[in-house]
Every structure is written in C-alpha cells, then in structure tokens.
Amino acid sequence: MRYATPTRSAHRAAPAGGFTLPIRFPARGQHRRRSRRHLRREPMTTHLFTRGLAGLIVLGIVVMLGVLIVADERRPPAQLASAEVDARIATREVDPAPLRADEIFPAGVTAFGVTRSDLAADCTLAASGALRTTLLRYGCSQAVRAALTVPYADYRITAGMLNLPDTTSAMAVGDQVRYLVETGDGSFTDLSGAATGPGTPILWRTRGHYVMYCVITGPSGELVAPDAPQVTQLAHDILDTHLHDTVLIRRAS
Structure with a gap:
C-alpha cells in the first residue's frame, strides 16, 4: 500500500480559513518493521509444523515395522516341498x-x-x-x-x-x-x-x-x-x- 504526502501546491490550493483534517502517516520504516516481524513468525510456525509432521511420519513407520515383525514371528512356518x-x-x-x-x-x-x-x-x-x-x-x-x-x-x-x-x-x-x-x-x-x-x-x-x-x-x-x-x-x-x-x-x- 502506498502512502502519499500532499504537495505544497495542494496546501496552497486549500481555501483560506478552511478546516483541514490532520493526517498522520506512519513513521518511515514502521510498516516495514511490522511486516518483517510477521514474516519472521510465519516461517517459524511452518518450520514447527513441518517438524511435527515429520515426527508423526517416523512414528508411523516405526509402528508399522513393529506390527510387521510381530506378524512375521507369529506366522506359521512356510510350507516346504x-x-x-x-x-x-x-x-x-x-x-x-x-x-x-x-x-x-x-x-x-x-x-x-x-x-x-x-x-x-x-x-x-x-x-x-x-x-x-x-x-x-x-x-x-x-x-x-x-x-x-x-x-x-x-x-x-x-x-x-x-x-x-x-x-x-x-x-x-x-x-x-x-x-x-x-x-x-x-x-x-x-x-x-x-x-x-x-x-x-x-x-x-x-x-x-x-x-x-x-x-x-x-x-x-x-x-x-x-x-x-x-x-x-x-x-x-x-x-x-x-x-x-x-x-x-x-x-x-
């Protein structure tokens, strides 16, 4: 979003004695600092989510391997010729x-x-x-x-x-x-x-x-x-x- 400052000619064009609303603009760099803080928080959240998802995947693999090992131990001996x-x-x-x-x-x-x-x-x-x-x-x-x-x-x-x-x-x-x-x-x-x-x-x-x-x-x-x-x-x-x-x-x- 852009912020514009009225030119001097615009101020001169205002009627004499007219009511002018004070306009406050953010200080230079303030909007940028807020955007940077937001950007810093967003990658951290994504990183934590990714690590949690990876942990769940690893846990699922470990559980699946355990089930397969137990099933293999309980399986009857293979039929021989x-x-x-x-x-x-x-x-x-x-x-x-x-x-x-x-x-x-x-x-x-x-x-x-x-x-x-x-x-x-x-x-x-x-x-x-x-x-x-x-x-x-x-x-x-x-x-x-x-x-x-x-x-x-x-x-x-x-x-x-x-x-x-x-x-x-x-x-x-x-x-x-x-x-x-x-x-x-x-x-x-x-x-x-x-x-x-x-x-x-x-x-x-x-x-x-x-x-x-x-x-x-x-x-x-x-x-x-x-x-x-x-x-x-x-x-x-x-x-x-x-x-x-x-x-x-x-x-x-």
Missing part, C-alpha cells in the same frame, strides 16, 4: 537336535489332552516281544511317549515317536511292526509298559528317520474294534495332523 522335508529329516546327521517331550506332546493342544509324557533313551520300553530286538538292531536312540485323551471317545491312548538313525532304518522298523503285529510276535506297549493283546488297534507312520505310532484300548484295557470310526479319527488327529503335520513339518522348517 515334500522332497525338501524328506531331505531335512532324512538322517540324524542333517537333523541332529534330540527330541524333547514338550516338543512332541506340548500342553494346550486342542485335539487331545496329555495326562502324562515320558522321554527315554531305552526304546525297548516302548515295545514288547521281538519288536524290542528290532529297535535295538536298527539303532533307536529315543522314545517319546504320552498318555492321551480325546473328547470324542473314552479310550486309553498311548502315542509315541521313535528316533532312528536314518530313513532306511525307520522304514525297516515300520515293515517289522506290520509283520510282528500281524503275527502277534511283537508290538508297542502302553505307557505303563504293559503288552497289548491280539487285535488291539496299533497305528503307525514313518517319515524321515522317525517312526510315529499310537496304541488304542478301552478305558480298562479292553479291546477296541479296529474299524471303529473313532479309531480313524484318532489316526488323523494324532498321527497325521499333530505328529506329522505339526511336529515333523515344523522340525523340517
């Missing part, structure tokens, strides 16, 4: 970590309850008859066993996992289990060590250098029909879903 799983648990040399009872039968599994678990270096405690000799011959080093309950059947269940030197040994033991159970010359025992009678459902699987098995009897040790629907469900829940899909696949991962 079947051949890669077999390679990673093929022998004790490539899979040297010993089995732990809380790894094989942890508390809090929803499919079944664990009433008691046991870890033994003497695998013959898990077998009877000629199967004891078979486990010794093929170098079984660990037997992890547990007494289990399921919500859909009143059975006495013993499940276990055996640690053999390699895949070949585990498959040989699996073949011997089939033969010995069919002939009645050997079998797996329940957790108390008691031998099971003929016709008792004995379920087993092999994968890598491991043998997984399950022994099923009635609540007092009586015989359970091998074709009972609950037996099939037990094989799926304990052997296939838990011991194989959860324990062994995670171990390979």
